[in-house]
Amino acid sequence: MQEGPIGVFDSGYGGLTVLKEIVKELPQYDYLYLGDNARTPYGTRSFETIYEFTRECVLKLFDQGCPLVILACNTASAKALRNIQQKDLPIIDSGRRVLGVIRPTAEVIGTYSKTGHVGVLGTSGTISSGSYEMEIQKQFPDLHVHQQACPMWVPLVENGEHNSPGADYFVQQCLDQLFAQSDKIDTILLACTHYPLLMNKIRKWAPDHVQILNQGEIVAPSLKDYLNRHPEMDANCLKTGSLRFLTTDSPTNFDQKASQFFGGAIHSEFMHL
Numbered sequence: 001m002q003e004g005p006i007g008v009f010d011s012g013y014g015g016l017t018v019l020k021e022i023v024k025e026l027p028q029y030d031y032l033y034l035g036d037n038a039r040t041p042y043g044t045r046s047f048e049t050i051y052e053f054t055r056e057c058v059l060k061l062f063d064q065g066c067p068l069v070i071l072a073c074n075t076a077s078a079k080a081l082r083n084i085q086q087k088d089l090p091i092i093d094s095g096r097r098v099l100g101v102i103r104p105t106a107e108v109i110g111t112y113s114k115t116g117h118v119g120v121l122g123t124s125g126t127i128s129s130g131s132y133e134m135e136i137q138k139q140f141p142d143l144h145v146h147q148q149a150c151p152m153w154v155p156l157v158e159n160g161e162h163n164s165p166g167a168d169y170f171v172q173q174c175l176d177q178l179f180a181q182s183d184k185i186d187t188i189l190l191a192c193t194h195y196p197l198l199m200n201k202i203r204k205w206a207p208d209h210v211q212i213l214n215q216g217e218i219v220a221p222s223l224k225d226y227l228n229r230h231p232e233m234d235a236n237c238l239k240t241g242s243l244r245f246l247t248t249d250s251p252t253n254f255d256q257k258a259s260q261f262f263g264g265a266i267h268s269e270f271m272h273l
Helices: 015-025 047-063 074-079 081-092 102-106 124-129 131-139 153-158 165-181 195-205 215-229 251-262
Strands: 006-010 031-035 068-071 097-099 117-122 144-149 187-190 211-214 243-247 268-270
Touching: 006 015, 006 047, 015 031, 015 215, 015 251, 031 047, 047 068, 047 074, 047 081, 074 081, 074 102, 074 124, 074 131, 081 097, 102 131, 102 215, 117 124, 117 131, 117 165, 124 131, 124 144, 131 144, 144 165, 153 165, 153 195, 165 195, 187 195, 195 211, 211 215, 243 251, 251 268
Parallel strands: 006 031, 006 068, 031 243, 068 097, 117 144, 117 187, 187 211, 243 268
Antiparallel strands: none
């Protein structure tokens, strides 16, 4: 296999919050980001559709030379990762790897909680899949997992309304529903890559003692550890510090919105699926 960039995939913009943290942690690597903005959002789609869309985008990143692809999308990680890893990779290329964001988060979340009660906030698709609860229970069988779907949060962020007064209503509503399940929750996982942009609102409406976990800050060191443990994969990853961004929709629109997720100017290219 020739050396290539690390691929990072998301259904839209949210994965840029994960890529931002990965680049901070591992700035020497090359990265190729693909946002399937033409077909976003994934969160409300069927299992089969999410799998087909995700598989198609992973294959595009493989075509671009990526030896490793990160599904920086909770919905894709919940509903497509297992099939891609178990059914597709052995046929397509057993030397390549596709990793998600759920397992690395599940592996550490229990270490943050003192009460043994954690909250998971995500899209309807992620929450209904039960993936977080299942993965967390594998690592921490005694941990109590309380989940809450927040269907309005992604549209708020996508439409640039995350700092508006109107966002307070929807953030407060979901947090009230979460804490109605248990007042012992002392740790909240933002199980959607859009949600870090709502961090100020979430902190405002969550109790002061509650920790809010940004997924990118967990996934980035996990990827570093993975590459250290798999030198054969690390050797296939280019290290010139380059960044490229691809979108399945308008690059102009992507560039305007993407900067608020990534924290810097972005110049993307159109990719046809």
